[in-house]
Amino acid sequence: xxxxxxxxxxxxxxxxxxxxxxxxxxxxxxxxxxxxxxxxxxxxxxxxxxxxxxxxxxxxxxxxxxxxxxxxxxxxxxxxxxxxxxxxxxxxxxxxxxxxxxxxxxxxxxxxxxxxxxxxxxxxxxxxxxxxxxxxxxxxxxxxxxxxxx
Amino acid sequence: xxxxxxxxxxxxxxxxxxxxxxxxxxxxxxxxxxxxxxxxxxxxxxxxxxxxxxxxxxxxxxxxxxxxxxxxxxxxxxxxxxxxxxxxxxxxxxxxxxxxxxxxxxxxxxxxxxxxxxxxxxxxxxxxxxxxxxxxxxxxxxxxxxxxxx
DNA sequence: AATATATGTATGTTGTGAACAATAATTATT
DNA sequence: AATAATTATTGTTCACAACATACATATATT
Numbered sequence: 001x002x003x004x005x006x007x008x009x010x011x012x013x014x015x016x017x018x019x020x021x022x023x024x025x026x027x028x029x030x031x032x033x034x035x036x037x038x039x040x041x042x043x044x045x046x047x048x049x050x051x052x053x054x055x056x057x058x059x060x061x062x063x064x065x066x067x068x069x070x071x072x073x074x075x076x077x078x079x080x081x082x083x084x085x086x087x088x089x090x091x092x093x094x095x096x097x098x099x100x101x102x103x104x105x106x107x108x109x110x111x112x113x114x115x116x117x118x119x120x121x122x123x124x125x126x127x128x129x130x131x132x133x134x135x136x137x138x139x140x141x142x143x144x145x146x147x148x149x150x
Numbered sequence: 151x152x153x154x155x156x157x158x159x160x161x162x163x164x165x166x167x168x169x170x171x172x173x174x175x176x177x178x179x180x181x182x183x184x185x186x187x188x189x190x191x192x193x194x195x196x197x198x199x200x201x202x203x204x205x206x207x208x209x210x211x212x213x214x215x216x217x218x219x220x221x222x223x224x225x226x227x228x229x230x231x232x233x234x235x236x237x238x239x240x241x242x243x244x245x246x247x248x249x250x251x252x253x254x255x256x257x258x259x260x261x262x263x264x265x266x267x268x269x270x271x272x273x274x275x276x277x278x279x280x281x282x283x284x285x286x287x288x289x290x291x292x293x294x295x296x297x298x299x300x
Numbered sequence: 301a302a303t304a305t306a307t308g309t310a311t312g313t314t315g316t317g318a319a320c321a322a323t324a325a326t327t328a329t330t
Numbered sequence: 331a332a333t334a335a336t337t338a339t340t341g342t343t344c345a346c347a348a349c350a351t352a353c354a355t356a357t358a359t360t
Contacts, residue, residue, distance in 0.1 A: 101336065
């Protein structure tokens with residue numbers, strides 16, 4: 001039974017159109033796998049992203065806006081995403097001293113543990129892109145960046 | 151203010167890791183633009199995808215499962231996606247004669263009109279990938295397909 | 301033919317998260 | 331001091347994924 005993927009070739013699609021579909025397909029392919037893996041840790045991609053941002057800054061703390069700016073998907077409702085992480089004990093929130101409008105967010109020990117567990121058991125990037133040589137990946141990166149230059 | 155995107159270079163990321171982030175970023179970039187554009191037509195990406203599948207088969211009708219298999223994102227709750235399209239009058243549903251479990255779904259005239267209006271006013275693919283030469287797009291396609299070969 | 305199994309669709313429920321608006325608290329600006 | 335801008339939260343609505351269940355109809359098995 002042919003899938004959209006398999007049909008791409010049977011229809012007369014221009015390579016640009018094919019490229020567009022390919023990009024979405026591949027990204028979904030990757031994201032689906034990431035999500036599937038993170039499921040084991042009861043984390044969504046968004047939540048995982050936030051934890052990584054927090055770890056990157058550790059031991060410094062991050063504000064809501066700081067996180068928001070760095071997320072892959074903008075338009076994030078950071079407050080409620082952090083709510084969920086806090087509820088799981090992966091993150092702590094305290095009111096900032098300097099600017100009391102702000103809330104300092106920090107990854108907890110538990111969150112750190114969770115992340116390193118994830119990191120240790122797999123290296124997503126290498127697994128998922130393992131079909132490509134490093135030269136190819138470099139080329140890929142160049143092109144993807146070009147697309148976003150628009 | 152640096153974004154995740156800009157930060158990629160300042161951190162010591164391997165190119166594979168960078169490739170992964172790049173793929174997600176670029177796909178989101180494209181999808182966000184598509185969504186933004188489709189917003190004008192009160193369509194989501196999922197709904198747009200279904201309409202295109204239906205048009206492709208027109209004047210043949212499609213069943214729920216047929217559509218499901220061809221969607222970019224599997225795991226689609228086709229019934230309720232089609233519900234929304236039906237409510238807007240873009241799609242019609244009738245019980246199948248041959249197999250009365252099935253429901254024949256067809257794009258309506260209004261749906262057709264909507265789609266061609268979208269097509270006429272923009273060619274997504276060419277616009278979005280316009281920074282790449284056709285050689286580059288071919289290369290890109292090869293690599294993206296390789297990734298999904300896994 | 302009667303029964304069991306498979307299939308196609310619909311429905312119910314829960315949770316994530318996007319979109320958009322409104323509010324409260326605090327700080328900056330004039 | 332008064333006004334504006336910033337930060338985070340809250341509220342609401344909707345799309346959709348995930349998972350289970352129900353139900354009618356087809357098909358297979360005995």
